[in-house]
Amino acid sequence: MSDTIDGQDRPRGPHRPHRPRRTLLLVSAALAVVAATVTVGRLGLGGGGTDEGPGTPPREGTTVRVKRATLTERTSLDAQLGYGAEAPLPVKATGTVTWLPAPGTTVQRGEELLRVDDRPVVLLYGALPMYRDLGLTAPAPAPTSETAPAPPSTGKPAPTTAPGASERPAPDASADAASAPPRELRGMDVMQFETNLATLGYTGFTVDGTFTAGTARAVKRWQKALGLPETGTVAVGDVVYASGAIRTGKPGVRLGAAVSENALTHTGTARKAVVETSAQDASWAVRGTRVTVGLPDGRTVRGTVASVGAEATASAPEGGGEGTGGATVPVTVTIEDQRALGRLEGGPVTVTYVGRERRNVLAVPVSALVALAEGGHGLETADGTFVAVRTGLFADGDVEVSGPAVREGLEVRIPR
Missing domain, CATH: 2.40.420.20 (conserved putative lor/sdh protein from methanococcus maripaludis s2 fold)
Structure with missing residues (x-):
C-alpha cells in the first residue's frame, strides 16, 4: 500500500509494532517498591536505622x-463560679418584718440588714452571737429582815429588847438600791460590741469588756443616729453578727410576716469557684494549693484552694443512665483579685492544677x-x-x- 502526498502515491515505511503494556506496569511496580522501602525505613523495619544515599532527596x-x-503536667476540671451556698442569718428580733433588702445587696458593718416593727436590725462584725441584752444592770437588792438568813442556833433564848429602850426602824432596802450605782456588765460579748462601737466612731469609753456608763453614753449617741429611743441598752434582737461584710440572698419571709431565724439568707461578698473533683483523685486538693481559674472569655486568674469537703457525694453517671457515677468532693477555690473577674458573677469556669x-x-x-x-x-x-x-x-x-x-x-x- 502507499500514501498519497501532493497527489502522488508514495510507498509506506516499514511497519512499527506497538510496545506491550507490560513494560508500563513493570515501571509502576518498581516505583511502588521504592515508596514502600522508604516507608519501611521510616517505621524502623530492619533493625537500627537506614542511612539515605547521597542521591536520595531529603x-x-x-x-x-x-x-x-x-x-509540668497540668489537669483542668470543670467548676462553677459564684458566691457559695446561702446560709440563714441568726435574726433574734421579734415582731413583723417591715423592710427587706433586695437580693444581692452588700451590707457592711453598721448598716441595716432588715427592719422589724420599723426598727433597724444592724450588722456588726464578730464570731460570738448576740445572746443577751447589753447595758448597765440594776444592783442586787440588799438582804432584808424577811429575806436575811436566821443566825445559827446556840440553844440560848434570843435576846429581847429591854423595857424603855427605843426601837430603831429597819433600814429601807429600796432606798439603798436606788442610791447604789448600777452594776457593770462584763464579758467577751461586751468586748466584741465595744470594738464595733469604737470602729464606727462612737468613743468616750475604754474597750475592755466592761459595759460602763461611758459605754452607755456612746450607745445612746449610736441609737440617736439610727433613729432609735436613746436607752443606752442594746437589746438582743438589735444586732446580728457576721464575720465580715455579707451579700444578701433570697429572703425566707415576706413583708408583713412574723420574723424568724430564716428571715434572711446571706453569702460572702467574694466570688469563688467550686469544683466537684473525684474522691479518688483529690490528693491535689490541699488547702493553700495554688491553681489557675479559666474564665469564659479565655482569660485566666490565680486562685487558691480554701477548703475541701469532708463528705463525698455520688455523682450521676454520664449520659443520665441508671446507677451512680464516681464519688466526688467539693473543692472551694478563692480568687484574690476580684477585679480581674469584671462583672462576671457566676457561670462555668475551669480550675487547672499542677500535677507531676x-x-x-x-x-x-x-x-x-x-x-x-x-x-x-x-x-x-x-x-x-x-x-x-x-x-x-x-x-x-x-x-x-x-x-x-x-x-x-x-x-x-x-x-x-
Missing part, C-alpha cells in the same frame, strides 16, 4: 533540636515521635537515621525522651 518536614526543659513535674530533662515535641516496628518509639535525625528513645512525662505538647543516642541539641525531623 524527606519533607521541619526539624527541631532536642532541648532541656522543665515539663520533671525538671531539667531532654524533651521534643510529641509530633516528632515515630512508631518503630520492633515496638516503642523513636526519633528520625536530620540525616535520616532512626534512633530508639524512652518516653517519660507528656506535658504541654512536649514529651520527655531519653536513650543512649539522645543528646541535647540533636536535630530531629518532625514528619508531615
